[in-house]
Amino acid sequence: MNSNQKKIMWLIAALALLTLPLGLQQFGNAWVRIADVALLYVLLSLGLNIVVGYAGLLDLGYVAFFAIGAYMYGLLASPQLTDSFETLAALFPNGLHSPLWVIIPAGAGLAGLFGVLLGAPTLRLRGDYLAIVTLGFGEIIRVFMNNLDAPVNITNGPKGISQIDSLHFFGVDLGKKMLLGDFEVASVSLYYYLFLALVVVSVVICHRLELSRVGRAWMAIREDEIAAKAMGINTRNMKLLAFGMGATFGGVSGVMFGAFQGFISPESFTLMESVMIVAMVVLGGVGHLPGVILGAVLLSTLPEVLRYIAGPLQQASGGRLDASILRQLLIALAMITIMLARPRGLWPSPEHGKSQPTSVA
Amino acid sequence: MDILLQQIINGLVLGSMYALIALGYTMVYGIINLINFAHGEVMMVGALTSWWLLEHWPDALAGTPPGLKLFIVAVIACACAAALNFCIEKIAYRPLRNSPKLAPLITAIGMSILLQTLAMIIWKPNYKSYPSLLPSDPFEIAGAVITPTQVMILVVTALSLGTLMWVVNYTKLGRAMRATAENPRVAGLMGVKPDMVISATFIIGAILAAIAGVMYASNYGTVQHAMGFLPGLKAFTAAVFGGIGNLAGAVVGALLLGLIESIGAGYIGDLTGGVLGSNYSDIFAFVVLIFVLTLRPSGLLGERVADRA
Numbered sequence: 001m002n003s004n005q006k007k008i009m010w011l012i013a014a015l016a017l018l019t020l021p022l023g024l025q026q027f028g029n030a031w032v033r034i035a036d037v038a039l040l041y042v043l044l045s046l047g048l049n050i051v052v053g054y055a056g057l058l059d060l061g062y063v064a065f066f067a068i069g070a071y072m073y074g075l076l077a078s079p080q081l082t083d084s085f086e087t088l089a090a091l092f093p094n095g096l097h098s099p100l101w102v103i104i105p106a107g108a109g110l111a112g113l114f115g116v117l118l119g120a121p122t123l124r125l126r127g128d129y130l131a132i133v134t135l136g137f138g139e140i141i142r143v144f145m146n147n148l149d150a151p152v153n154i155t156n157g158p159k160g161i162s163q164i165d166s167l168h169f170f171g172v173d174l175g176k177k178m179l180l181g182d183f184e185v186a187s188v189s190l191y192y193y194l195f196l197a198l199v200v201v202s203v204v205i206c207h208r209l210e211l212s213r214v215g216r217a218w219m220a221i222r223e224d225e226i227a228a229k230a231m232g233i234n235t236r237n238m239k240l241l242a243f244g245m246g247a248t249f250g251g252v253s254g255v256m257f258g259a260f261q262g263f264i265s266p267e268s269f270t271l272m273e274s275v276m277i278v279a280m281v282v283l284g285g286v287g288h289l290p291g292v293i294l295g296a297v298l299l300s301t302l303p304e305v306l307r308y309i310a311g312p313l314q315q316a317s318g319g320r321l322d323a324s325i326l327r328q329l330l331i332a333l334a335m336i337t338i339m340l341a342r343p344r345g346l347w348p349s350p351e352h353g354k355s356q357p358t359s360v361a
Numbered sequence: 362m363d364i365l366l367q368q369i370i371n372g373l374v375l376g377s378m379y380a381l382i383a384l385g386y387t388m389v390y391g392i393i394n395l396i397n398f399a400h401g402e403v404m405m406v407g408a409l410t411s412w413w414l415l416e417h418w419p420d421a422l423a424g425t426p427p428g429l430k431l432f433i434v435a436v437i438a439c440a441c442a443a444a445l446n447f448c449i450e451k452i453a454y455r456p457l458r459n460s461p462k463l464a465p466l467i468t469a470i471g472m473s474i475l476l477q478t479l480a481m482i483i484w485k486p487n488y489k490s491y492p493s494l495l496p497s498d499p500f501e502i503a504g505a506v507i508t509p510t511q512v513m514i515l516v517v518t519a520l521s522l523g524t525l526m527w528v529v530n531y532t533k534l535g536r537a538m539r540a541t542a543e544n545p546r547v548a549g550l551m552g553v554k555p556d557m558v559i560s561a562t563f564i565i566g567a568i569l570a571a572i573a574g575v576m577y578a579s580n581y582g583t584v585q586h587a588m589g590f591l592p593g594l595k596a597f598t599a600a601v602f603g604g605i606g607n608l609a610g611a612v613v614g615a616l617l618l619g620l621i622e623s624i625g626a627g628y629i630g631d632l633t634g635g636v637l638g639s640n641y642s643d644i645f646a647f648v649v650l651i652f653v654l655t656l657r658p659s660g661l662l663g664e665r666v667a668d669r670a
Binding site for chain 1: 472481648
């Protein structure tokens, strides 16, 4: 393929991505929502890919950072805090509606800080010990969110936070549909464009990181930590940086998730969610950006699309297989068969410059 | 004082169930370096099979004494779980043995979801009450009570652990297992068949998990398709806590974890003046784990293994 053809391909892909929600919204906003959620998962997977794919640190509690971002937005842009603290209510008579430009850095910063805090004591741990510690961290965060409604109501416990503001972006309220002349752009489509922009920015950041000195350092650590150290890489700082960067991505996606849903509860941040994000990264092709994106899109849209074809099957089986059960069944089967057929992922990174997996036995 | 004693008893009972599950995790990890995420589900299948057998107990055998009934049911459940775990390893892990390390982890997670879903389809998603077969009058020891079921759990765990230790330390199979864990390739050169040893490991792990499942069900009185998740997670934590790959470590870790959980849940309310309640009991395990691993990165009894180059 010469460079001209390549340019045309890119152009077509870009056009398709840009017009996708406008097409989908003709069939109903539910379809655009699926695309929105898929983009959020792409964002999360890109973040986790920094930790798992580049630095080779298995993180099974990634959803904690997502939760931190979401709760950050939920608390700072909903009546929750002013309802439970009178002094705050007095300070903000119109309610607490922090602007996006405050919340995004705050959410990203806090998540990043937690990432470093989690990373610091766990740096000495080998792979699987690290996995269980991160898993525990995820559970700790979730349990706190579940229980911080007493004695002081901060997170509203299992009931979650509702009435979260929609995003405002340069005076445009993403929660309302926008009219361009006669053409109506639904609110979900506006979110789609925002998420798409974020994904593009993230892909560029990740790609540049991968090619940078930092990225090479991460990969060196992934392949052989001792050798990396011997080459003069500050493995401690590099691992912390990976944790912090990954967490920051998680935090930003969390903020977006909170604004997009308008409601958050600890239910959305279970261990299963972390596990699914890991599955997206690994299934697609760990450490390889196109693969990671493919994995995220596949695993997040597949169950939603299946919901529509599950109806007939449900009737055929006399109601024994309901849609959600069928979805789970197919996801599980997909995870197993894809891994068996392609152990390095659907779209793995090309071999050059990277060592073969070490074989045992 | 009796409250403390009571919590210790509860903790030991909880810990011994964790120990049986944790052994399965740690044996598998010791041999093929895989976190077998589906292990909690094997325990669930053991519990649900035994429940199903009790529900469909043939009328002709209605006169069987309850203790014997439980024993027969448990044996069949162990057999089913063993067959299941054997198949899981054959289908989902064996083809990936030389693949990147994350691949079998993902199939393990897939297996876990698959088993839960299948259990939900076969046995329906509702909570089912598990018949109590042992007498329910508790014994009293110095102000604390212990039910016959709890006594049974402690005794059965001790017996199972004893048998396992004997198998691992004094039989030919055990020696082959230890050799394979040390170095599969060299073990192979010495005439050990690694494939067979690995299958045997999965079968033994499944039997222990099924025993734990039956006991868990008779202790709490309910079974459901998602029941394996939390105990599985805790047992895995226990295995890491004690030093993953180390059998004694898994048992010590599990017992300590059980004690920490039940004593913690009993006292945290008083200690913090009611700010933190027993609803935080699920995270004690993790807080202690993080703390211990910061001080001893390979767990309590784990060997200090250098990073493999």
